[in-house]
């Protein structure tokens with residue numbers, strides 16, 4: 687049954703301090719940012735909270751701030767603003783590409799990076815990108831702040847290493863080192879508004895002889911959580927990517943455990959994951 691909106695309470699803090707204080711209640715309110723996941727859940731009657739905490743008026747959480755080393759995205763920065771940001775497009779092109787693939791324009795105008803992370807769907811489009819760029823999530827509570835590497839945040843299917851009184855305040859993404867090149871591609875049933883069958887983001891760096899010195903391979907919709915293909919990464923390290931490709935594709939079987947569902951079957955997903963890796967190697971070696 688749909689959640690009847692008239693029975694719900696909406697708290698509308700203007701400051702981080704007010705928001706964090708609200709989260710100390712014994713029944714903490716449910717945070718709401720763009721509402722693009724939450725309204726769907728409420729409509730379906732599967733969001734059972736009676737009290738909601740609107741994060742959209744906390745100004746510092748909307749920011750996109752660059753410095754010499756990277757960008758800090760406030761939790762309520764929308765994907766439309768992220769993809770339009772000139773420095774994001776230049777320095778973090780895979781993030782701009784993923785932001786442009788979240789639903790279609792009306793969704794991108796509301797959907798936030800913090801909501802995408804907190805929703806923790808294995809199909810969340812920003813998540814492989816955050817893994818590939820070694821992002822760090824800034825969590826805040828009335829007790830203080832902690833920084834959690836994105837690799838440690840995803841603990842299982844739709845579960846995060848967050849305490850019940852914590853909110854995502856921001857995500858920090860360091861600019862990749864000079865010479866590191868990235869690749870992002872989402873495969874879905876159509877160009878827009880499709881949830882991914884497979885999403886993939888990679889980062890490669892090379893030594894003077896063209897051997898892989900840095901590699902991140904991150905897949906979405908290929909396991910219970912978005913995850914790095916660490917066995918395949920290990921195959922590439924110290925090798926020329928094209929020479930290691932076949933062995934890396936074989937190693938993906940150790941990293942990925944896709945399921946059959948309405949969007950795709952596991953065998954198709956594994957094949958696509960391999961084809962994306964092949965395409966990525968072609969693209970990143972072609973750029974050198």
Ligand SMILES: Cc1cc2nc3c(=O)[nH]c(=O)nc-3n(C[C@H](O)[C@H](O)[C@H](O)COP(=O)(O)OP(=O)(O)OC[C@H]3O[C@@H](n4cnc5c(N)ncnc54)[C@H](O)[C@@H]3O)c2cc1C
Pocket residue numbers: 716717718719720721722723724725726741761762787788789790793796797798799800801802803804805809810811812852853854855879880881882
């Ligand atoms: C038509 C449609 C198409 C979509 N297509 C895509 C797609 O292609 N790719 C994709 O990745 N997603 C897609 N989504 C899902 C959704 O748009 C994204 O996950 C979005 O980023 C969620 O952000 P939001 O701000 O709307 O989150 P909300 O709906 O406001 O919140 C989502 C969850 O996060 C929690 N939350 C939000 N902000 C915080 C915070 N700062 N701290 C702690 N918890 C928080 C909420 O309590 C809730 O549990 C689609 C949704 C719709 C309706």
